[in-house]
Amino acid sequence: MGLLSLAPGVALVDEEDVTYLATIPWGPIVVLDGVAPTIWRVARGSAREDVPRRVAEETGADLDEIRGDVDRFLADLLERGLLVETAV
Amino acid sequence: MDGGSVAEEHRRDVPMAVRLRFGHAAVQRVADGVGADLLHIKGLAVADALRPTPRGSDVDVLVRPAHVERLDRAMRAAGWVLYSTFRSGSPFGHAQTYTHDAWGYIDVHRFFPGFGVTPALAFDRLWRDRGTIELAGWNCAVPDVVGQALILVLNDARASAGNRRDVAAAWEDAGPEHRAAVLALRDELGAEVAFAAATGGLDRYRERREYRMWKVASEGGSRTDEWRARVGSAPDLGAAVRVAVRAPLVNVDRLTHRLGRRPTRREVAGEFVDRIRRGAGEAFRGVRRGRS
Numbered sequence A: 001m002g003l004l005s006l007a008p009g010v011a012l013v014d015e016e017d018v019t020y021l022a023t024i025p026w027g028p029i030v031v032l033d034g035v036a037p038t039i040w041r042v043a044r045g046s047a048r049e050d051v052p053r054r055v056a057e058e059t060g061a062d063l064d065e066i067r068g069d070v071d072r073f074l075a076d077l078l079e080r081g082l083l084v085e086t087a088v
Numbered sequence B: 001m002d003g004g005s006v007a008e009e010h011r012r013d014v015p016m017a018v019r020l021r022f023g024h025a026a027v028q029r030v031a032d033g034v035g036a037d038l039l040h041i042k043g044l045a046v047a048d049a050l051r052p053t054p055r056g057s058d059v060d061v062l063v064r065p066a067h068v069e070r071l072d073r074a075m076r077a078a079g080w081v082l083y084s085t086f087r088s089g090s091p092f093g094h095a096q097t098y099t100h101d102a103w104g105y106i107d108v109h110r111f112f113p114g115f116g117v118t119p120a121l122a123f124d125r126l127w128r129d130r131g132t133i134e135l136a137g138w139n140c141a142v143p144d145v146v147g148q149a150l151i152l153v154l155n156d157a158r159a160s161a162g163n164r165r166d167v168a169a170a171w172e173d174a175g176p177e178h179r180a181a182v183l184a185l186r187d188e189l190g191a192e193v194a195f196a197a198a199t200g201g202l203d204r205y206r207e208r209r210e211y212r213m214w215k216v217a218s219e220g221g222s223r224t225d226e227w228r229a230r231v232g233s234a235p236d237l238g239a240a241v242r243v244a245v246r247a248p249l250v251n252v253d254r255l256t257h258r259l260g261r262r263p264t265r266r267e268v269a270g271e272f273v274d275r276i277r278r279g280a281g282e283a284f285r286g287v288r289r290g291r292s
Helices: A036-043 A048-059 A063-079 B016-034 B065-077 B119-128 B145-156 B167-172 B176-188 B192-199 B211-219 B223-233 B237-246 B252-259 B265-291
Strands: A002-006 A010-015 A018-023 A029-033 A083-087 B005-008 B038-041 B059-063 B081-084 B095-100 B104-109 B131-135 B138-142
Touching: A002 A048, A010 B016, A018 A036, A018 B016, A029 A036, A029 B016, A036 A048, A036 A063, A048 A063, A063 A083, B016 B038, B016 B059, B016 B065, B016 B104, B016 B131, B016 B138, B038 B119, B059 B065, B059 B119, B065 B104, B065 B119, B145 B167, B145 B176, B145 B192, B167 B176, B167 B192, B176 B192, B192 B211
Parallel strands: B038 B138, B059 B104
Antiparallel strands: A002 A083, A010 A018, A018 A029, A029 B005, B038 B059, B081 B095, B095 B104, B131 B138
């Protein structure tokens, strides 16, 4: 099991319920809005498999309904190099 | 429930202030990678007390003069494109501008106009009392508040009288202790003439070599006035001759930006002739005014 954390070289700005991320110095700027900033916040420091449950607890959503979407979202962030999963 | 979305910026607008914070962080990361000392100045890097309203459309940094070349190389390797050079950017030759697809414009200053001491000494002095701010999660070095205030005042010295937006908060409305500290730093860095250009009393410095340059910079003047001021302000004969030789040459960077493409040799030649004519016309009108 690994914990998710901000990848090295990623800069971050939170502004009015929107989270902006960028791998510097190259970019581009990635925009997280809607429920995405909540998932992002929950994900950092969590084990990947725990994130859907914690998001469901925070938002009141049904875990079975969101599990797939949340996991795909995390996979996207990992693929873009914005999050890393480190062994504990 | 939508599990969340990731949108790259081309799919939506990114506020300028957000983009600029990333720009500061990005150039800082590049500088860290090559061991270049940077001070972030103006705009978002300024303390709230000196900046009544957020503004700015680019990133400004002052780099230790000995580190300019290494920073330039590293920035170009990381995607910045040179937009205007030290030689073409301004009459002072103090900054060059880069642009980046993600971060927009950045001005890299090798010195700040107005300091009378050498660029290296000025940087050392500001660096000594530096602080740190966080921009987009990155630690960025800034001058202390006194240094920031002095830079803002000197920056305003190059603006027309109606456009001096920072001198009030940085100087006029400040308390006595802050003003005393700013004056002490001004004197230590030999910035009296430029400071007076922004705050008043410039004519007390008529005898100073740089007086005419600041007179033109703060009050405006013709192209010929600017050339004369640049020659007159040059620190030695060699520098004055270089300025004089360069002055009538076409600024190819500006012509490129005006045309939206690299000018042809014929266009550069045409612009050169136009500039000579404009300079001659201004000189001729000056003679006629002198006679009348």
